[in-house]
Amino acid sequence: MGTRCSVFIATSLDGFIARTDGSIDWLDRANATVQPGEDCGYAQFLHTIDALVMGRGTFEKVLTFPEWPYGAMPVYVLSHSIEQLPAGLPETVQLSRESPAEVVRRASASGHQHLYVDGGKVIQSFLAAGLITELTLTVIPVLLGSGLRLFGDLEADITLNVIASKVYPFGFVQNHYAVVTSRPHALDRQPN
């Protein structure tokens, strides 16, 4: 069994993860309707993962939080533009210039069985490389009309199975998909 790579993310009904300027006011507004203590399975998901892979956009957003939220969880920050990580982060956070396939291979060699892949561009590059094995998508009942999309171009269709589907009383619909077919030999591709 290879290392699993999971996405856990919220989108608008028209498939956006943020407005064009990156703002998630619509998501904050939706979350304000959720009763305290309801996290739509996020904590439970976090318990199943061994490491986190994120891109520069997500990393810089997380740096604005009052504190680093991932404790001692290993985190791979994929970026070609970040020169070095800021001081004060846990030693488990590392900068990487590797391709998605290289990171997964190295994480796997480190014993990481389940990676949490986060951030729009990183998710798209992992999907395009055939590396995502599961997606949990929480669809917020709003149409934005424009913004940053979760999904991007693909060289071939990716077919999935529904593992679970849940409707929350506040109108979020959460679907858990497993990837069935994806591009073959993705792990053997040369990094680009």
Next chain:
Amino acid sequence: MGTRCSVFIATSLDGFIARTDGSIDWLDRANATVQPGEDCGYAQFLHTIDALVMGRGTFEKVLTFPEWPYGAMPVYVLSHSIEQLPAGLPETVQLSRESPAEVVRRASASGHQHLYVDGGKVIQSFLAAGLITELTLTVIPVLLGSGLRLFGDLEADITLNVIASKVYPFGFVQNHYAVVTSRPHALDRQPN
């Protein structure tokens, strides 16, 4: 109560209703996995509608079918480029150059309480005009990467409620949404 305008359509998980060239091979392939007799609520939906509104694209596709599938159901074909309807169609099919708001107003005056709005561009123009009241979206578990999108640009967010959600054993997820807020005064806008 005004006339309801409903969408009933299938999309890929990444929000496409067809490939860029209009083909729906992916949908046909998915439908081939569905047991005979299962129509995912389509016949039941058709029983609730009084009239159908479609654009040129859907109309021309329907004309390729062996026979006109809508019987004596009133059908408004919205098109500026079709000169006249081909011979042999039921008298209940009419060509219209009206705006979405004008068609809804006239349908309403004709006693039509529930319109089925079909076709990507027509659905987008009705949504943008604040005229859609309900959407039943059947999400096929496949990512296409590119194609013709169901949803388009909007001048303002549209918020929705989930009325019902259903997972079919063959992996389709069908969500029935009601529009909560949309652009105000849409019916009073001048046709564009």
